[in-house]
Amino acid sequence: MIKTSVLVVGAGPVGLALAMELSYRGIDSIIVDQGDGTVRYSKMGLVSIRSMEFCRRWGIAERVRQCGFPDDYPLNQVFCTSLNGHLISKLDYPGVRDEPTSGLSPEKKQRCPQLWFDPILAKAVSEQNTVSMRYHCLLESFVQDGEGVSATVRDLASDETFTIRAAYMVACDGAGSGVRKSLGIQLEGDHALSYSVGIYLRAPGLAAYHRMGPAERYMLVGEEGTWGHLTVVDARDIWRLTVIGSQDKVESEHFDADAWVRRCFGRDDIPFHVDAVLPWRRSRLVANAYSKGRVFLAGDACHVMAPNGGYGMNTGLGDAVDIGWKLQAVLNGWAAPALLDSYELERRPVAWRNVDAAASNFSLLTPKLSFAGIETSGAAGDETRRNLSYDLSERTRQEWEPHGINLGYRYEGSPIVMPDGTPEPADDPSRYIPTARPGHRAPHVELSDGRSTIDLFGPGFVLLSFGSAELAEPIMAAARTAGLPLNLHCLAEPAAAAAYERALVLVRPDGHVAWRADAAPADPLAMLGQVTASGPPRDRAPM
Structure with a gap:
């Protein structure tokens, strides 16, 4: 039997952040994850200003700043019919280097895709002598009593099982959390605000093939409204195209990813390669409980939100910091176990606040106005684009300027x-x-x-x-x-x-x-x- 103070299930950004927070506080932990730590597709790309303050605490803020994303790359938001179509509106935002100091924090937000952020966290965790990282290890079951949690874990490489005995366990195992389901905890809210598909692609030198200029995100608009968006990943070759639609549209076996990429580009002669096509549902969900006994939930295991605004991972890091100091206090004996009850009482309202804000951001992308003729040239199309320009850009600013969400909770x-x-x-x-x-x-x-x-x-x-x-x-x-x-x-x-x-x-x-x-x-x-x-x-x- 292996003993530890805290067993962390899941080595995504929230699990790694929790291990860093616990180590910062001198609390030992073990992380188990059935994967190998490789991030194949970047589902998140923004480290918020508050999350950068946490990284500052852990001594890794500079590593995140030096992740590889060009600090002079403009983070503009472009609304267009395609990369080679009609420009509807544009919100200009500078790169991180040139972003004015807000005076609200010693840090700035950082564009750092998950394919870089997770390895930065993982490396920092591996440098802590209080953390044991165990990849290729699957949590099979667990039981708890008044003194701790006993978890049965299978080493997928050797197919051997072993037991970890922990004072507490925190599940950071994502939206489909097996731990949450084992505890009988339910997600409440809207399971499907919309249906989407993520097309992960490589398009070397894409900037040379279009006239919209560099941007963090290109919002793609057709007569059906906002049908998708192209998001920068590494500011060079890697992109993520999100197509929004009905369940029948995006989950169809006949879904033609290449055709959607060509529609986004507005040209058929731009070279690209689709690496993956992953359907998903945009949700607004919060767990009806954040713990049961000595087992706690954090991150997507207890809240699932639309990506509009980039609140998901950053909310999860806030969970990790909140439960982290409370576990330290109880384990070190300077606070009563009742302190842990405040984790749900504090973080669950923040989760509802943020899932609602993300859902609101999504709803604002398709104003209730006419999109007729928006893709056509000429006076009628110009008038439609003018009529939509304000609503598509100015009314969505809260998604691009989220200081209140990130610092005001x-x-x-x-x-x-x-x-x-x-x-x-x-x-x-x-x-x-x-x-x-x-x-x-x-x-x-x-x-x-x-x-x-x-x-x-x-x-x-x-x-x-x-x-x-x-x-x-x-x-x-x-x-x-x-x-x-x-x-x-x-x-x-x-x-x-x-x-x-x-x-x-x-x-x-x-x-x-x-x-x-x-x-x-x-x-x-x-x-x-x-x-x-x-x-x-x-x-x-x-x-």
């Missing part, structure tokens, strides 16, 4: 967040207004030494004091009594003080604000017990 109503009486701000998918209100991501402020406030948050809790150390001492003393890891940072930084708005701000290990006030609470030990689920239930009025 909050844990409203969480039992381990202490409200301060301030009203909840609007949750706008595109617009993010930094706030240190409890439950929200602690805002980025560049400090005088060049660091970001984000860099102050780490394996334990952090108390920011914008006054003296004496002001913070009652809370620090309570932390020592409780055995809670708590670092104090006294900041004489006017910009940070303005952003955080209170003299004392308690930040959780995941970088979210747990509590703030201008003075220590009357019972600091009770406050720390509340934010770690280690004390008796208390009234959640501001302390």
Whole structure:
């Protein structure tokens, strides 16, 4: 029998991220995956600004930035009838190198296709002495008791089985999660918003064969509406064409991928090779529970969303960070096991928020206007294209400008967040207004030494004091009594003080604000017990 603290099932980006987060926190884990770690087709391509902050924490942000995607490649969004057809509209976005600094984060989003991102994570995980990676290993069954989980795993290379005994297990095994099904947990929502097929292709030197210019995505529009989109993968030869339609259309045995590629190109003489044709369903689904006993779900195992906006993998990384610090706290004994109950209470509302936003993005791609004649030349076609230009581009900006989605999520109503009486701000998918209100991501402020406030948050809790150390001492003393890891940072930084708005701000290990006030609470030990689920239930009025 092999023993570990956490068994991670699935070595996709979320499973690898969880192993990195646990290792960062000094928690050992084993990852099992029936595959060999090879990413054959890139289903994701965008690492969000918040996910880049996580990569920064794990020490791999520079590796992601240097992944190989040209940093000067424009990330434009083009709406056209084909690459050699009519231009309808265009939203200009610079490459990552030239993207203006937002001031919202020390990081920028990064275009990094999964065929590069997963290996970057896998290499980083392989460098951790607290993680054992086991490819070609299939989870066959598991049982759990009050002390842990016993998993039976088959080594597909030797056909031998072995047992892993873990204190906890986290399933990151995708939308078809076998673990979720074994637990009897159901997905709720819309199983089929639409039917699509992904055509993964190579077209060397494609840019020389069309006049639409470089872009991250080409939205393809015909008389039936938006029928597909061509997405850049490596900015050179590899592309993904998504065709949208009915189930009969995209899952037909007569589906002609080459014909759809030629329609996309608008020419028959452009060389290309189709590597794979993979039908899939665009869904809006969230699990009705995120755990059962000592087994937890993360990533697509507990939420399945339309790819519009690129929220799926990035939401999964948020899951990994949330469950990661809570597992650390419980395993190291400075929080009660009840802390783990807050994982679902915090992350499930975020999942619903994000699946709804992705579904909304998809719906906006086909406005309820006439597409008649849109592919024809002449005055009538020009008028149709003019009429659709605004709705296709301006109304879809929330998909291309998702600062609100990526940075503005909050844990409203969480039992381990202490409200301060301030009203909840609007949750706008595109617009993010930094706030240190409890439950929200602690805002980025560049400090005088060049660091970001984000860099102050780490394996334990952090108390920011914008006054003296004496002001913070009652809370620090309570932390020592409780055995809670708590670092104090006294900041004489006017910009940070303005952003955080209170003299004392308690930040959780995941970088979210747990509590703030201008003075220590009357019972600091009770406050720390509340934010770690280690004390008796208390009234959640501001302390």
